Amino acid sequence: MTALVMLEGVTFTYPGAVQPALADVSLALSAGEVLVATGESGAGCSTLLLVATGFAPRVVGGRLRGNRRIAAERCGIVFARPWTQLTGLCSSVRDEIAFGPASRGLPGDVVLAAAERAMAELHIAHLAEREPSQLSGGELQRVVVAAALALDPEVLALDDPAAELDPEAADTLYDALPAIAAAGTAIVIATPDLERASRVATRAVVLEGGRIVATGRPAEVLGGTEAARIARAAGCPPPVPLDVPALLRRVQR
């Protein structure tokens, strides 16, 4: 399968920084894949998303060394804070979601159809006429993800997408990802929410100090977390909880 994104020995340094945020990263991302990138805060997961989608250094500046090939023509990205991703110019959720396709100059009916489809995928059709600024953080985050999906991206990067969501909304969001990937989109998620991410991921990478220190199937790579080791030692039956909140939930049950 042809890779939509190919990184070979890529090192990226932010403007004004001395230490690179990503160091010697090699990675390929193909259509239909769901890749989860995780690591401690500052490990370089968010930077990996920016580099893989082409926004770094094109928009954020900085220096990129190594070989990067992005075959995808349309890349979408969603950040953790939804209110910074609104245009601030739209009076309804439908218009906000239609903003991207409209920017591409598509015919009006195609734009609106793309917005409706994206709203249906994220189960937010009931919010279509609401004013974006009046929504809760969780609703807003789903609007922002739908806005990215409306562009029909070949690569969709999600930077801690459930940070503002309640557990139910977070489940809804993660549950929608396999179908999106199955339609041909490559998804890359940077998140500390290993439990949910591992449910949908086809591959996982762990970053440390900007370097990839582990890569492989989620169960293998993420199974080495402290929470997973404790759960296994306690005789917890599979699937083993991967993070502390999941471990606590399992203990409470």
Add this chain to the structure above:
Amino acid sequence: MIGYVPGHSPLHRAHPYTTLALAGALLLGAFALTRPIEVWTLVAGAAVFAASGGALRASARPALLLSLPIWALLFVLHGLLGADPRMVVGPLSLSVAGVGRALVLGGRVTAIVLGFLTALATVSPHRLVEAMTAGGVPFGRTFLLASTLTILPRMRERAAQILEAQQCRGLRIGGSVVARLRALGPLALPLVLGALAEVDEQVLALDARGAGGTARRTALDPPADSASQRMLRGSLLLVVVAAYAWKFWRMRG
């Protein structure tokens, strides 16, 4: 209240260019008129403009609050310290020409502020964007203008949130002028730094949604324009040109 207030007044229903043209005519007209009676007739015109948009109450108070310190300054500079001949009003000896000058300058400021706030209250940023998009204006310029209309309410909203948060942490905002000025520090710093921090994400989000693309954006719901509105805008331009011609003719005379 500063910012867009939804409504169904004639100004709300008018094409955004028409409302902006009226506000622009007030601004340019204010500098073309040189006599107190003329300028204060224009202030009355600005009040009618605000009333026709149902925004008199919403705009008059902030307009007065913004204008009053300038009136006071002009009164001292021109009325009290102006040249002879003088007139005595109660205990004050006032410059006759200075009072006239203060009335002209103060009236100009009031008319301009009232006109601007009325435009802010009655021009929906979304409709303006749609109108400019339909007119083929590049998105960069559209965003610049529409952001100008939305920045005040957004900053105000953010300032209110920061103020609430700081009050929870013990900040006192009442009391003497000195105490109030002291409270500005904990408000201004997070306000400015927070806005700067979010700009990066917003730029990325807009770029990801094609805002920086070269394709001509699709206008989904452009506001209706009419021959009578286009004629009104043309007439306003002629009136402004005539006012300046009259001003220069009088200056030469």
